[in-house]
Amino acid sequence: MAALSHSSKVQFLARASFFENFAPAERESIAARLNSRRFKDGETIFMRGDPGSTLMIVVEGRVRIGVNTAEGREMLLTIMEPGQIFGEMSLLDGQSRSADATVMGDTMVLTLERSDFTATLRQFPEAALRLCAMLSEKLRRSTDQVEGVTLHPVNVRLARLLLTIAAQASKQSSKPIAGIGNPRLKGNPTQRDLGQLIGASRQKVNFHLGQWQAEGIIARDGNAFAIQNWKALQAIANSDAE
Secondary structure (H helix, E strand, O other): OOOOOHHHHHHHHHHHOOOOOOHHHHHHHHHHHEEEEOOOOEEEEEEEOOOOEEEEEEEEEEEEEEEEEOOOOEEEEEEOOOEEEHHHHHHHHOOOOOOEEEEEEEEEEEEEEEEHHHHHHOOOHHHHHHHHHHHHHHHHHHHHHHHHHHOHHHHHHHHHHHHHHHHHHHOOOOOOOOOOOEEEEEOOOHHHHHHHHHHHOHHHHHHHHHHHOOOOOEEEOOOEEEEOOHHHHHHHHHHOOO
């Protein structure tokens, strides 16, 4: 993966949800402050407790955010997809990193230093409002995740997760979801990852994936899943039946 040119950074920001509504001149200014970094599969970007001085945007690859226990067990919190931002908490409160960030596959991120981040907020006050909206959205997702584990069966939680991953992949491909007949879940998480994200065992995840594959709802597509029957998966996501 070669370093991104300035023009490529501008084009990428236009597709990233946080920056897509910025004026072209604003994106040009922000792109000039961004640096690109590349990581190999399995590399650690930062660890819990590290000082936090940069905000990061995933360009290619994926980043798993989690917390490791003293016994070496990982609690996976989320997986960041291309176009998503992480690391902003430490920039806002000045505290150390609250979780570990590890790359999945060869990955490129764009970084924005704290001084450039605060300068962006001062130069473009609207960015502060968008940042508040993004943080609110993350809090809502966390609330929904806790609610799901408490109130919804595993198949419902798993269906919703697959649909969310497919929606993110569709957006990054610059195609409207309505126009995609067979959304591909690129860089598919392992069954263990899926289980951690929805609070279920790998065995239960494997059971439902196998069942849906037999019913033609999903299919293996290389190292990823592909949704073959979008409506059927949505129906499961909107139900509360095992």
